[in-house]
Amino acid sequence: MTKYRLIVLVTFLGGLYFFFRFFLPPHYGGDYLISKQTWVSQVLNVMGAVAVGLGVINIGMVYGRRVVRKEKEWPESLALLIAFVTTLVFGFGDMVYRDQNTIWNAVYEDIIFSGIFTSLGTAVFSLLAFYITQAAFRAFRVRSTEAALIMASALLIMLGALPIPVLENVIPVWLGEFRTWILTGVNVGVQRAVLLGAGTAGLIMAVRMWFSLDRSAFGGRGAGA
Amino acid sequence: MTPDTPRRTVLDFIANLDRRFVYFLTAVVMLIPIVSKLEFRPPMMLQAEKLFNYVEDLAREPNKRVVMISLDWGPQTAPELRPATLAFLKHVMYRRIPVVVLTLLNDGRGFTEVVPPEAAKVVEDARRAEGVPANEIEVLYGRDWINLGYRFGFSDAIRGMAGNLIEYVRSDTKRKPLEEYEIMRNVKGADSFSLMVEVTGSVGIFPAWLQWFKQTRTMRFALGCTSISVPESYTYLDSGQLVGLFEGITGAAAYERLLSERLGLSPSRDTFQAMTTQMFGQGLIVLLVIVGNVAYFMLQRRKARESTT
Numbered sequence: 172m173t174k175y176r177l178i179v180l181v182t183f184l185g186g187l188y189f190f191f192r193f194f195l196p197p198h199y200g201g202d203y204l205i206s207k208q209t210w211v212s213q214v215l216n217v218m219g220a221v222a223v224g225l226g227v228i229n230i231g232m233v234y235g236r237r238v239v240r241k242e243k244e245w246p247e248s249l250a251l252l253i254a255f256v257t258t259l260v261f262g263f264g265d266m267v268y269r270d271q272n273t274i275w276n277a278v279y280e281d282i283i284f285s286g287i288f289t290s291l292g293t294a295v296f297s298l299l300a301f302y303i304t305q306a307a308f309r310a311f312r313v314r315s316t317e318a319a320l321i322m323a324s325a326l327l328i329m330l331g332a333l334p335i336p337v338l339e340n341v342i343p344v345w346l347g348e349f350r351t352w353i354l355t356g357v358n359v360g361v362q363r364a365v366l367l368g369a370g371t372a373g374l375i376m377a378v379r380m381w382f383s384l385d386r387s388a389f390g391g392r393g394a395g396a
Numbered sequence: 397m398t399p400d401t402p403r404r405t406v407l408d409f410i411a412n413l414d415r416r417f418v419y420f421l422t423a424v425v426m427l428i429p430i431v432s433k434l435e436f437r438p439p440m441m442l443q444a445e446k447l448f449n450y451v452e453d454l455a456r457e458p459n460k461r462v463v464m465i466s467l468d469w470g471p472q473t474a475p476e477l478r479p480a481t482l483a484f485l486k487h488v489m490y491r492r493i494p495v496v497v498l499t500l501l502n503d504g505r506g507f508t509e510v511v512p513p514e515a516a517k518v519v520e521d522a523r524r525a526e527g528v529p530a531n532e533i534e535v536l537y538g539r540d541w542i543n544l545g546y547r548f549g550f551s552d553a554i555r556g557m558a559g560n561l562i563e564y565v566r567s568d569t570k571r572k573p574l575e576e577y578e579i580m581r582n583v584k585g586a587d588s589f590s591l592m593v594e595v596t597g598s599v600g601i602f603p604a605w606l607q608w609f610k611q612t613r614t615m616r617f618a619l620g621c622t623s624i625s626v627p628e629s630y631t632y633l634d635s636g637q638l639v640g641l642f643e644g645i646t647g648a649a650a651y652e653r654l655l656s657e658r659l660g661l662s663p664s665r666d667t668f669q670a671m672t673t674q675m676f677g678q679g680l681i682v683l684l685v686i687v688g689n690v691a692y693f694m695l696q697r698r699k700a701r702e703s704t705t
Contacts, residue, residue, distance in 0.1 A: 209564050212556035216549050270570060284506045292471030292503070300426065300677055305418045308684040312692050326685060329678050332646065354630045362631045 179383040186381035230255060258283055324353055407698070410691040418684070425680045426673050435668040436675060438649035443633065447618050447640025448487070448654045454590050455491035461590035462583055463488055464496045466605070467511065470503025473597035473622050478511060479648035479667035480620035481595050485515035486661055487651075489535050490522065494579045496589075498544035500553060500601060505546040509569065512541050522661050538577040545569035550601075554608040558586040587612060591639070595620035602629075606637060620647070623674070645671045 188204065188211060195201035234248040261283055264275030311322045331350030379385040428434065454460065465484060469477040488495045489512075497508050516535035523533045535541065544565050547553040556564035561583055562574050574580045582588060586609045594602045594617065602619055609615075616639040621629050623644030632638045642648050649671040656663040 205559070208559050209556055212549060212552045212564065215552050219548060280506065280509075285510075289471040289474065289506070293474060296472035297475075301419045301422050304422045304677070304681055304684065305415050307681045308413065308418055308688050311685045311688070313689055322685065322689075326682060329682055333675055333678060333682075354627060355634060358627045359631050359634045362628055366631065 182383055183381065186377075190381075324357075328353055407691050407695050410687060411695050413684075413688075421684075422677065422680060425676050429669060429672040429676055433669065434672055435665065436672045438646060438653045438668065438671055440653070441643055441647050441650035443638075443641035443643060444647045444650040445640075445654060447484075447642070448651060448658075450591070450616065450618070450639045451484075451487050451491065451493070454493055457590075460493050462494045462496055462579065462588060463591040463593065464498070464589050465593040465595065466601075467497065467499045467504045467507050468501050468594060468596035468598060468601045469507070470501055472503075474507070475670055476622045476645045476648070477595050477597060477620055478507065479645060479664060479670060480642035480651070481507075481511050482515055482664060483648050483651040483655060483667070484593055484595075484618075484620070484642075485512055485541075486518050487655055487659075489515055489519045489540060490655075490659060490661060492540065494539070495541045496544060496579070496583070497541060499546050500550055501598070502546055508543050508545055512543065516541070518661060518664075522659075526660075539579055542574075542577055542579050543569045551604040551608055554604055558609045560585050561588070586610065586615060589615050591616050591618060593618045593620065595642070597622040597625060599625070599628075602632070606632070618642075645674050 191200065192204040192208070195204060197205075231252075234252050236242070237245050237248040238252065258279075261275055261279040264273070265279035268275050311318075311325065313319045313322060327346060328350050331346045376385070451463075454463070465481065467477075467481055469481075485495065485497075495512075497512050499505055499508050519535050520533050537543075545568065547557070547565065549556070553564075562580060565574060567573055568577070574583075586592075592605060592609055592615060594605050596602060596619075602617075602621075606617060617632075617637055618640045619629055619632065619638055620642035621644065623646070626641075626643050629638070629641055629643075633641060642651060645667070649667050652663040652667050655661040
């Protein structure tokens, strides 16, 4: 059996389990399949762990090669590898000496997680505030009726949610009610339409994956190719 | 300036503000409340109040079922979602409702270890101030709360925990079997919980909880989300699947206000200040949009006038 056929078979059997788990009535095998859920979950966890392992090897190969051969952007690759190995080593150390005051816990929790990872993550995300302000200023221009509608509703929703004390008596009550109407009326209808569309697309995608019709999963090969 | 060079007026400057100027203005405006420690009083938010009242109802039940909170957020959305998590944990711990803490995101693992003890400390201080007997002050790990840490597998982990949590998770972050903890004595699967609170800024996690964690008994969901994902959350409010909602930092601040006014718990000043800072940012956006449009219209009128003459 070729590698391609093996993947197609395993994918089909995996999909078959979830299909019957949901569609079989309880007394016709549905209960039995549900009782095997924990086992199936553990199998999927193991597969996920293998995928993580592959990712680690991949990072080592791609960025390690760049550093060894001094290819373009090798200092950045070296920084990535140092950060990766340091986090890995101290992460394992923190796991082994959990709830103890060792150097492993101090370095991992206080320096790597709280000091570097959290601060950098928050700082990078906070840049959004600047980009959103700039984008809103540029994009919200009343150039057409549609743009006017979008801008008016966005402005009124934002104004209705601003609890600025000096504006409490200035902003009329109807603004708050209008905000609620937009969010609970117009918005809910639109969101449901989007969700329905996305759900239908997801279902089609799932069927294509189940029957291995999606050629991208096989690098261009497959029944649909 | 030669006679052919177009004249740049104040209107031109405003309508085409340099992006670096907008960035600078944003930084200055948002620094004002941070530097001056300015705090606005949070507004009353209907959805936050609904969740608050629901927890109060749970607290009145004779056999309190466990609640679950999933901290599915990382450093990126922590400024908005950490206050919501903290406010909720303070409430359930104060009302002695047992709470199970976990995360489905690797980024959230560190926060599951930091935020609950922070909430416990506020509750213990409040009990001390109220003169509660010494043996009833402490919020005990294993009895009042437990940390299941990072659960790998996303929707599959949710399915596994909904069926049989003890069998699926097996041990907590201290690597002790779950059966050894008092809080887990009556916990089996999703049926054992009275409320599941999802706190996230990521798309798709909450619908996964809705799809896979609902079981046969009455169990309600609540959601803490970032301001940007509020519109999506209203779909679930409208369908009645959510009992309440933290609408971004403003929702968290409104919940803190309720904790302070109705239970006497000291409010988190950081939450109030974060809300005020966000308000300043939103106010600036509103102002810039209005000013930009006025300048744009006046320029259009000027161009129309010039083309006719």
